[in-house]
Amino acid sequence: MSRQAVSVVRYGSAELLAAATADRLLTALADAQAARGVAHLSLTGGTIGGKTLAAVAGAAGRDAVDWRRVHFWWSDERFLPTGDPERNATQAQDALLDALDLDVSTVHYPPATDGPDGDDLDAAAARYAAELLQFGDGAEVPAFDVLLLGMGPDGHVASLFPGHPGLARDESSVVGIRESPKPPPLRVSFTFGAIARARQVWLVAAGAEKAAAVARGVAAGEVSETPAAGVFGTERTLWLVDEAAAADL
Numbered sequence: 001m002s003r004q005a006v007s008v009v010r011y012g013s014a015e016l017l018a019a020a021t022a023d024r025l026l027t028a029l030a031d032a033q034a035a036r037g038v039a040h041l042s043l044t045g046g047t048i049g050g051k052t053l054a055a056v057a058g059a060a061g062r063d064a065v066d067w068r069r070v071h072f073w074w075s076d077e078r079f080l081p082t083g084d085p086e087r088n089a090t091q092a093q094d095a096l097l098d099a100l101d102l103d104v105s106t107v108h109y110p111p112a113t114d115g116p117d118g119d120d121l122d123a124a125a126a127r128y129a130a131e132l133l134q135f136g137d138g139a140e141v142p143a144f145d146v147l148l149l150g151m152g153p154d155g156h157v158a159s160l161f162p163g164h165p166g167l168a169r170d171e172s173s174v175v176g177i178r179e180s181p182k183p184p185p186l187r188v189s190f191t192f193g194a195i196a197r198a199r200q201v202w203l204v205a206a207g208a209e210k211a212a213a214v215a216r217g218v219a220a221g222e223v224s225e226t227p228a229a230g231v232f233g234t235e236r237t238l239w240l241v242d243e244a245a246a247a248d249l
């Protein structure tokens, strides 16, 4: 994790933020495919993350990306049965993935409670880590071209919550989270180490309730208090925010 400079880009509303992030994402994925053939994209849950995916689905430039050569990952997932409407993967499918021509082998769904490990959260987290390792080109996880992160009002990203024991679990790329303060209580999450492999990390936040955490995150405050302050890409770290979320900057 390096304390490099971050950039902040502001938009007039949450809708503009989602539309602009969608366009930015299409460009980044097309550029990655031009440079390296395939692109690795890590998705996020959350409101603005979902709006961004819906904006991608409706974007004019959608076909600039060869979706069969995009590897989809999730930086966190709620540990629930496949297809549960609360799962981030289900929400991504409804907002975007169902509308795309995809190669299912490149959609790396996070573990679900009806998977091979059943409700064994730690085994499920280890299984996702093993899948990431397969695509890591010698590292634990791929160098994600874009890793999207929503942020909670408390400054959490993925399922890394302030003051939570999961924060310190950096021995693997994926950690099982128990007693999440945001429901549901069981989750799997990338660790800071996994996130730090991304070329570009984009933190996307909208709404006045996020303003204080945005300010602490941009100022690279204490990570145990504001986990968003501890995520950086190797090439770029961008905060994409609406005016309400930027109010305390």
Ligand SMILES: O=C(O)[C@H](O)[C@@H](O)[C@H](O)[C@H](O)COP(=O)(O)O
Residues within 6 Å of the ligand: 044, 045, 046, 047, 048, 049, 076, 077, 078, 088, 149, 150, 151, 152, 153, 156, 157, 158, 159, 182
């Ligand atoms: O599973 C989840 O809930 C998340 O992945 C979480 O990290 C989310 O992105 C933030 O809580 C922001 O969510 P909102 O945009 O809905 O506030």
